[in-house]
Amino acid sequence: MPTSLVTGGAGFLGSNLCDFLLARGHRVICVDNLDTGSLENIRHLKNGVNFRFEMLDITGHYEVDEPIDFVYHMASPASPIDYARLPLHTLKVGAYGTHNTLGLAKKHRARFLLASTSEVYGDPLVHPQPESYWGNVNPIGPRGVYDEAKRYAEALTMAYLRQQGVDTCIARIFNTSGPRMRPHDGRAVPTFLRQALSEKPLTVFGDGSHTRSFCFVDDMARGLVLLAESDVHEPVNLGNPDEMSILEMAQLIIELTDSRSEIVFEALPVDDPQVRQPDITRAKQLLGWEPEIDVREGLRRTIAHYTKVVAEPASR
Numbered sequence: 072m073p074t075s076l077v078t079g080g081a082g083f084l085g086s087n088l089c090d091f092l093l094a095r096g097h098r099v100i101c102v103d104n105l106d107t108g109s110l111e112n113i114r115h116l117k118n119g120v121n122f123r124f125e126m127l128d129i130t131g132h133y134e135v136d137e138p139i140d141f142v143y144h145m146a147s148p149a150s151p152i153d154y155a156r157l158p159l160h161t162l163k164v165g166a167y168g169t170h171n172t173l174g175l176a177k178k179h180r181a182r183f184l185l186a187s188t189s190e191v192y193g194d195p196l197v198h199p200q201p202e203s204y205w206g207n208v209n210p211i212g213p214r215g216v217y218d219e220a221k222r223y224a225e226a227l228t229m230a231y232l233r234q235q236g237v238d239t240c241i242a243r244i245f246n247t248s249g250p251r252m253r254p255h256d257g258r259a260v261p262t263f264l265r266q267a268l269s270e271k272p273l274t275v276f277g278d279g280s281h282t283r284s285f286c287f288v289d290d291m292a293r294g295l296v297l298l299a300e301s302d303v304h305e306p307v308n309l310g311n312p313d314e315m316s317i318l319e320m321a322q323l324i325i326e327l328t329d330s331r332s333e334i335v336f337e338a339l340p341v342d343d344p345q346v347r348q349p350d351i352t353r354a355k356q357l358l359g360w361e362p363e364i365d366v367r368e369g370l371r372r373t374i375a376h377y378t379k380v381v382a383e384p385a386s387r
């Protein structure tokens with residue numbers, strides 16, 4: 072039975088990845104400092120014989136006292152409101168956290184996957200974004216702490232591959248949503264869902280014409296595992312190429328939740344990318360991966376989860 076270490080395993084993506092790996096027959100060691108994650112996300116796994124949780128901060132030195140085959144490095148603040156609140160920590164996670172986790176992969180001769188992001192492309196001047204595009208990032212803007220931490224983490228990962236012989240890969244993750252996103256994490260889908268389900272106005276930034284491409288979390292977990300189990304080293308975009316405007320997403324959520332909410336417009340945040348759409352040619356060719364769950368179906372499944380969460384806000 073292979074053993075996978077998942078850093079940030081109590082977060083949104085990390086906990087869904089833990090579920091996927093356990094269903095695939097892996098033993099899973101989940102580490103998290105619960106900065107933005109929650110024990111609630113892994114409560115259903117707590118008593119499983121093949122699941123172990125360690126509460127620790129990966130920016131400090133850490134060891135794992137059993138063999139590991141795969142390391143999924145998911146830990147990092149990921150939502151703009153989180154990295155605005157934790158700017159230095161975000162940089163430290165990208166630097167020390169990635170360094171420590173790569174060191175662990177080296178020691179255990181494990182395959183290492185970095186959860187990078189479409190934010191390495193910044194506000195892109197090339198559309199859709201292929202992996203060969205180097206990006207248009209503002210290093211000193213409010214998003215710089217996240218974007219540059221991830222760019223540094225990619226450089227560090229390639230250095231460990233080239234100089235230290237660690238078996239690494241890099242997933243450039245585009246907007247992903249689904250069950251366990253925190254209703255108040257500030258990202259578009261959970262915010263709109265929370266607002267629509269409580270019949271409050273949906274707050275769209277700018278005129279809502281900026282675009283995103285939303286991938287459902289189950290597709291993302293499958294893509295991450297396919298990449299980790301491949302022999303690919305170069306970065307691979309993972310995301311849903313179905314692009315839509317933020318206004319269209321707000322309207323779709325109102326329709327699917329049968330909400331009577333109206334849409335209101337607020338100022339666009341600084342450096343918010345205008346467009347975002349992955350070119351997934353490489354993922355298709357190298358991994359045979361593409362999303363299988365369309366936006367409507369993904370939203371239906373997410374709404375089923377959020378209906379419960381919004382009804383029980385005190386437990387979050």
Ligand code: NAD
Pocket residue numbers: 078079080081082083084085102103104105106107108109127128129130144145146147148149150164168186187188189243244245246247248
């Ligand atoms: P999340 O905030 O739900 O999960 C991040 C997890 O990392 C949390 O559980 C948090 O407590 C943990 N963490 C943070 N700092 C830590 C530290 N120092 N030590 C241990 N644990 C720590 O966010 P998410 O959306 O699940 O994102 C997971 C990863 O995927 C991140 O690396 C993020 O950059 C990347 N990503 C996500 C998306 C997306 O759309 N969700 C898009 C691109 C990239």
